[in-house]
Amino acid sequence: MSQETQNKGYQAAADEMRANAPQFEAYESEHHCVVLAGPGSGKTKVLTAKVARMLAEDVRQPRGLACLTYSTQCVKELKSRLQRLGIEAGARLFVGTVHSFCLREIIIPYGRIAGLNLPDPLKVATPGEQRRLFDQAVANILGANENPAFLKTRFDEFRRTVLDRESPEWEAEAFRFAAITLDYERLLREAGVIDFDAMTLAGLELIKTHPWICKALKARFPILVVDEYQDLGIPLHEIVMELCIKEGIRLFAVGDPDQSIYGFTGARPSLMRQLAARKEVQEVRLRLNYRCGKTIIKASTLALGEKREFVSADDHAGIVQGYECPGGFDEQVALAVHTLIPEALARKEGRMLGDIGILYQSQYDGQEVADAVAEAGIEYVRFDQGNPYSRTPLISWLEECASWCAGGWKEGDPRLSTLLRSWLRFLPSIVRDSEIAACRRELVQFLHQTRQTGRSLNEWLTLFKGKGLYERIAKEPTMSDEIEAFDALYQLTVAKGKLVKYTVGYFGGQRGSPNHLNLTTIHSAKGLEYDVVIMLGLENGRIPYSTDDGPDLRESRRLFYVAMTRAKHEVHLLWSGWFIRKGKTITKGRSIFVDEVLDSTEEAPP
Numbered sequence: 152m153s154q155e156t157q158n159k160g161y162q163a164a165a166d167e168m169r170a171n172a173p174q175f176e177a178y179e180s181e182h183h184c185v186v187l188a189g190p191g192s193g194k195t196k197v198l199t200a201k202v203a204r205m206l207a208e209d210v211r212q213p214r215g216l217a218c219l220t221y222s223t224q225c226v227k228e229l230k231s232r233l234q235r236l237g238i239e240a241g242a243r244l245f246v247g248t249v250h251s252f253c254l255r256e257i258i259i260p261y262g263r264i265a266g267l268n269l270p271d272p273l274k275v276a277t278p279g280e281q282r283r284l285f286d287q288a289v290a291n292i293l294g295a296n297e298n299p300a301f302l303k304t305r306f307d308e309f310r311r312t313v314l315d316r317e318s319p320e321w322e323a324e325a326f327r328f329a330a331i332t333l334d335y336e337r338l339l340r341e342a343g344v345i346d347f348d349a350m351t352l353a354g355l356e357l358i359k360t361h362p363w364i365c366k367a368l369k370a371r372f373p374i375l376v377v378d379e380y381q382d383l384g385i386p387l388h389e390i391v392m393e394l395c396i397k398e399g400i401r402l403f404a405v406g407d408p409d410q411s412i413y414g415f416t417g418a419r420p421s422l423m424r425q426l427a428a429r430k431e432v433q434e435v436r437l438r439l440n441y442r443c444g445k446t447i448i449k450a451s452t453l454a455l456g457e458k459r460e461f462v463s464a465d466d467h468a469g470i471v472q473g474y475e476c477p478g479g480f481d482e483q484v485a486l487a488v489h490t491l492i493p494e495a496l497a498r499k500e501g502r503m504l505g506d507i508g509i510l511y512q513s514q515y516d517g518q519e520v521a522d523a524v525a526e527a528g529i530e531y532v533r534f535d536q537g538n539p540y541s542r543t544p545l546i547s548w549l550e551e552c553a554s555w556c557a558g559g560w561k562e563g564d565p566r567l568s569t570l571l572r573s574w575l576r577f578l579p580s581i582v583r584d585s586e587i588a589a590c591r592r593e594l595v596q597f598l599h600q601t602r603q604t605g606r607s608l609n610e611w612l613t614l615f616k617g618k619g620l621y622e623r624i625a626k627e628p629t630m631s632d633e634i635e636a637f638d639a640l641y642q643l644t645v646a647k648g649k650l651v652k653y654t655v656g657y658f659g660g661q662r663g664s665p666n667h668l669n670l671t672t673i674h675s676a677k678g679l680e681y682d683v684v685i686m687l688g689l690e691n692g693r694i695p696y697s698t699d700d701g702p703d704l705r706e707s708r709r710l711f712y713v714a715m716t717r718a719k720h721e722v723h724l725l726w727s728g729w730f731i732r733k734g735k736t737i738t739k740g741r742s743i744f745v746d747e748v749l750d751s752t753e754e755a756p757p
């Protein structure tokens with residue numbers, strides 16, 4: 152895409168923002184700027200337009216900017232929003248997670264020169280290896296009777312939040328989590344691998360102890376952009392303090408502390424507020440909500456339990472409707488599938504399955520929903536951990552390649568150039584021009600030769616292997632986790648595997664399509680928007696887990712708030728008042744959040 156077309160893309164977005172003074176203020180900012188804003192207020196819109204503008208106007212080639220966000224799913228969403236403005240990640244624009252930034256932009260280029268004790272070759276631990284080594288560390292420290300699965304979440308939070316290993320918090324866990332951390336890290340080193348948290352911690356350590364690395368990073372990336380700041384936790388906050396506040400890399404960050412729902416992984420919403428309050432930082436607050444109807448804004452703010460002054464950008468009211476299903480979760484699912492979805496489709500012309508999201512608490516609930524939806528003959532996409540395969544960057548890219556082969560090539564969606572660029576990013580050891588050309592050629596040939604919707608996924612993946620593309624990735628030490636993900640996907644397509652009936656077209660559709668219903672846990676719905684949201688399992692004991700006042704209830708409130716504010720026009724809330732957990736019936740009544748929301752709205756039928 153030409154520079155001129157790119158400029159037009161962000162200038163058109165800027166014209167839209169001109170009517171919204173705070174959005175435009177953020178867009179015009181020249182120094183550190185932190186945008187704190189509610190759902191649907193255009194944070195991503197401002198961020199993407201600003202990235203495009205800064206690349207074109209503020210940073211001279213070959214310098215660029217780094218844009219960090221929370222998860223692979225957020226990276227995907229951000230890249231696709233940037234693409235709509237004609238901006239592609241590449242040599243001048245890093246878009247990725249914090250750990251991939253630390254690995255690719257700090258550890259690989261500078262780790263060895265700085266004397267960091269790294270495995271050689273630098274191999275990323277596969278999820279299987281991480282589990283095995285963690286189990287081993289727990290057995291070494293606490294004995295074989297402890298169940299490591301019960302400790303994993305708390306361990307991750309500890310490792311991501313207690314960074315100072317001489318602090319009282321570390322000492323307090325000297326015989327438990329601190330000891331497990333040290334032993335686990337020893338086992339990683341002995342196995343010659345590194346995991347995601349170790350990447351982030353090592354990256355932070357390098358920039359803290361080697362000021363010249365900060366200078367080198369500043370030379371390459373004079374601007375650092377952070378999306379979803381509220382979820383990124385203490386290590387990212389410290390990286391920002393080192394690189395931006397101390398070293399002077401310009402910061403542009405957006406986020407919403409009210410949407411912080413990853414406390415259990417170490418996220419701390421207060422960090423973003425502290426950053427915005429610094430004197431050298433320009434704080435911008437956005438108050439218009441362009442997504443949700445007025446009723447939805449009012450109801451969701453009530454459930455949040457804190458006063459907020461968000462207003463709807465237009466006049467549409469929106470629907471918030473409740474349904475009691477005394478027969479239990481099965482009845483909720485049946486009502487959603489057989490009544491609410493057909494009614495929602497019929498209610499608005501042009502509305503499609505892809506405009507509807509079914510949200511639930513856990514991947515186990517998701518399985519019940521997925522089974523019922525499949526039985527009803529509805530095609531769906533699952534965005535949570537319960538999806539039969541995990542959507543790592545490589546697997547998401549394969550979905551895009553499949554979508555291209557299954558007809559996307561005709562409309563240029565996805566673009567071949569984008570697929571090629573991503574392909575080369577999976578192959579960091581390929582640096583010579585002739586090798587790069589060969590890699591591009593191999594992929595183009597594979598894609599052209601396999602342009603056929605109905606081909607089985609197994610055959611397509613077998614061809615991917617046969618053409619030497621798999622081997623290319625397998626040679627990259629930093630792609631070992633991706634190879635494990637590929638192998639797991641492949642196994643699902645053979646013999647009695649869950650994906651044995653998948654075609655290339657169906658697999659490609661899994662990247663999201665207007666014809667597929669969206670199924671997701673509330674956590675995975677973050678950053679997404681739907682015309683209609685149907686929320687299931689709204690019982691006390693599930694959402695919220697506990698009604699006791701405290702940080703957990705506050706985080707549950709934020710979770711419910713995130714779920715409600717995904718909806719543009721309709722929110723449907725379903726409950727039974729009881730549910731089954733580990734074979735036991737638990738009856739704690741309908742969620743207190745539903746009480747609060749329905750008290751505030753009219754329960755008139757839509």
Ligand SMILES: Nc1ncnc2c1ncn2[C@@H]1O[C@H](COP(=O)(O)OP(=O)(O)OP(=O)(O)O)[C@@H](O)[C@H]1O
Pocket residue numbers: 167168169171174188189190191192193194195196197407441442677678679716
């Ligand atoms: N100034 C504007 N004019 C018109 N539409 C806008 C404007 N700003 C944002 N929007 C639209 O509002 C919707 C929400 O914007 P966006 O996704 O950027 O919000 P967000 O703050 O990132 O949301 P969330 O945090 O809930 O994920 C999008 O459809 C976007 O195009």
